[in-house]
Amino acid sequence: MFYYLIRKLLFLIDPEKAHFLTLKYLKIEKIQLFNFFRTFRKPLKEIKCMGLIFKNKLGAAAGIDKNGEYIEALSEMGFGFIEVGTVTPLPQIGNPKPRIFRIVSMEGIINRMGFNNLGIDNLIKNIKKSNFKGIIGVNIGKNKNTSIENAINDYLICIEKIYIYASYIAINISSPNTISLRNLQYGILFQNLLKKIKKKQRELQKKYFKYVPIAIKISPDLSKKELIIIAKQLIKYKIDAVIATNTTLDHSSVSGLKNSLEQGGLSGLPLQKKSTDIILILSKILKRKIPIIGVGGINSIASAKEKILSGATLIQIYSGLVYHGPKLVRRIIHHI
Structure with missing residues (x-):
């Protein structure tokens, strides 16, 4: 109940500001008002995936901590792993504000952030400063001004820089908020991407004597035929995991509700069935x-x-955390 009281106050202000304030307070241990975010828990059964050992199945999704500034604060909530980013080779401010919109009655969020972040070098500094010893995934993307034809180079730059600091690397080619990005999921662009990132992975494995798994994050707006093609390519190129899914451009489930006409990717409860169907x-x-x-x-x-x-x-959460608070993390990790 305490979280829902705090949520009422947070929901009175701009969603992006509320997100920033919440993370700031999470980081400041002396502020007792937000101690309800700390969810101490009993030891749980570990799980092996991608050759890595995760302390539980629930992770913090990319987007919560874009620049790796709150890794330790998030770890205290009980997450089995934390995925930071999306981060790009160069810093960029993202799309104009406002760019996050709540659809409260449906527990949904529409965002058109546009990969706002402080760049891969800044993220590396923050990871190096962190004392967190658990699994850290790094979600990478291309800069807005990089053409789709040259996009693969942005991913290779990020992979090379982050390789020794990441537990795994997530390739974001499915955000709907960067023009033409989703084209990388199709045809020769997709094949070339997989081929080159696997080549880079092999080179870096030999260089550092460390194997860092690579996951591909896909869109929920793909057809079954497209999914079949993608899955076959993932197998062919021995990609280590697939993340399903990113946000959707299909707003039909929230039609007529406040903010439903805002442009951007829809997440939260309206995405639940769509993403589950993709997983199936x-x-x-x-x-x-x-x-x-x-x-x-x-x-x-x-x-x-x-x-x-x-x-x-x-599994990973983001919007569910916004609407239900840290207790949801504790409940899920104790019941799955």
């Missing part, structure tokens, strides 16, 4: 050859279990 399809095609990290609309123990029963090995 992928699971049937991949047949456990490649693990699935399920994300999209997890707002309860039941929805977390549904993602896992549909074929996800690991």
